[in-house]
Amino acid sequence: MDSGPPSQTDEVDDRIKVLVVDDTVTIRRLVSNALDAEDDIVVVGTASNGRSALSKIEQLKPDVVTLDVEMPDMDGLQTLAALRDARSAVPVIMFSTLTARGARATIEALALGAADYTTKPSSGNITESMKLIREDLVPKVRSLAKRKAGSRSPRRFVPAAPTGDQDKPEVKQPSIYELKKRPIQLRRAPIVARPVDIIAIGVSTGGPNALSVMLPQLPKSVEVPIVIVQHMPPMFTSLLAERLSTHCNIPVVEVDTPRPLLGGMMYVAPGGRHMVVERRGQDKWLSLNDDPPENSCRPAVDVLFRSVAQEYGAGVLGVILTGMGHDGMVGCESICQAGGRVIVQDEATSVVWGMPGSVASGGFAEAILPIEEIADEITKRSAYRSPHRSSQSKDESE
Known part of the structure; x- marks a missing residue:
């Protein structure tokens, strides 16, 4: 089941707000736990398909969205296209399997305007999977949220x-x-x-x-x-x-x-x-x-x-x-x-x-x-x- 925003949302406005979109509950939980472990990041919600994600993006105003490539009802590419048609500026990080099909869809998503991508953990070991997410996904979330917020100092x-x-x-x-x-x-x-x-x-x-x-x-x-x-x-x-x-x-x-x-x-x-x-x-x-x-x-x-x-x-x-x-x-x-x-x-x-x-x-x-x-x-x-x-x-x- 999709989760809504946490009750403490009003108290964490200074943290990077992330919406996690994936059709697999295990992946949603894994990514959410890894991101929530960071002091400057909070997962404000999750969604299991693209239609739910579009609604929650409008509702929750996340700084960054992680988006699964392959989902039922509305997949990642369709969701990304809908976001761009709506002129949404929210940075999107595609979450892809390391397969030929996943790679091809990710390349297509990047060409459509996705900001970046990361590959899903392939190991069944939770500790190793969390480490991969911290090393690969977390830095990208921080960089993209910083750009969206316009917090970079003007360069002389x-x-x-x-x-x-x-x-x-x-x-x-x-x-x-x-x-x-x-x-x-x-x-x-x-x-x-x-x-x-x-x-x-x-x-x-x-x-x-x-x-x-x-x-x-x-x-x-x-x-x-x-x-x-x-x-x-x-x-x-x-x-x-x-x-x-x-x-x-x-x-x-x-x-x-x-x-x-x-x-x-x-x-x-x-x-x-x-x-x-x-x-x-x-x-x-x-x-x-x-x-x-x-x-x-x-x-x-x-x-x-x-x-x-x-x-x-x-x-x-x-x-x-x-x-x-x-x-x-x-x-x-x-x-x-x-x-x-x-x-x-x-x-x-x-x-x-x-x-x-x-x-x-x-x-x-x-x-x-x-x-x-x-x-x-x-x-x-x-x-x-x-x-x-x-x-x-x-x-x-x-």
Whole structure:
């Protein structure tokens, strides 16, 4: 049976209010107990199907909704579509099984505007399941509730310094907390445009929707290789690449085995494995490894970006989109030290301004742009490319 709001609702207005929607009573109880254990979060209600959820969202005004993908009467996708038709701004986290069907539905939900997703615990052990929810779901609830409340401090921008060595800046690594307190200073762009030989993109929370907006805008004339890390588990990345490829002018593939890096292609790192660029003879290849996670992520943006900086130097254009955490900041530092360039998504159009915000606060971004303008910026910059390095097939033909 669905539960209503707790009697102490009026006393917890300062806490993050969550509505848990799932057709399985065990999952509703598990998620509710895990969230209620947090001092700053309260579950104000639960629902067993989409119709009940829509009514309770209107009644309870939650800050965040966790939404099951597969439910009777009205499933998660139908519920999400109804919310968006009603212009509801409540952030939705999809709760999905780690199956092909669940993954496909989750990718569809993210494209429809769901803010994020998490996979349901597969273990029958309650302790392990609670730990997974605390580690995966709770941080997402906090980040999304913060965005909805508009509680982020306005960021102050400082023009780029008029002098200094921009190719290899001397940068100390402050803590993320120190970076967030700093005014943002844009990195000075070089006077002479550098050839772009590769585009490297890093993205996490809100990424599938951001990519579905940005990548289809890229024309076929962008002939350099594009490498992408989207934080997702196995199977999800394959379905993401498949969906993107049907909407893009440039082919998109998941890298499941080592392969030559060619121009006019977009490559998505597989869930659960790091992707790196390496030299094999005169050619560049994409390879995979199972090295430990970095920033609690595998694939990690930092891993890819460091390898790209090493192999392409000043020919790299790094792009950091919406995402929680700070993966990509160290990689962007490597790109800047090698003479490459970095742009990031702005705060207003990001679901979570963690990754792009840390890069901008670190002083590594030349430009901070809304997601709708990033494709045009990439297209302009890639026009100044080195023709003989746009793809290996062209190298070989020359």
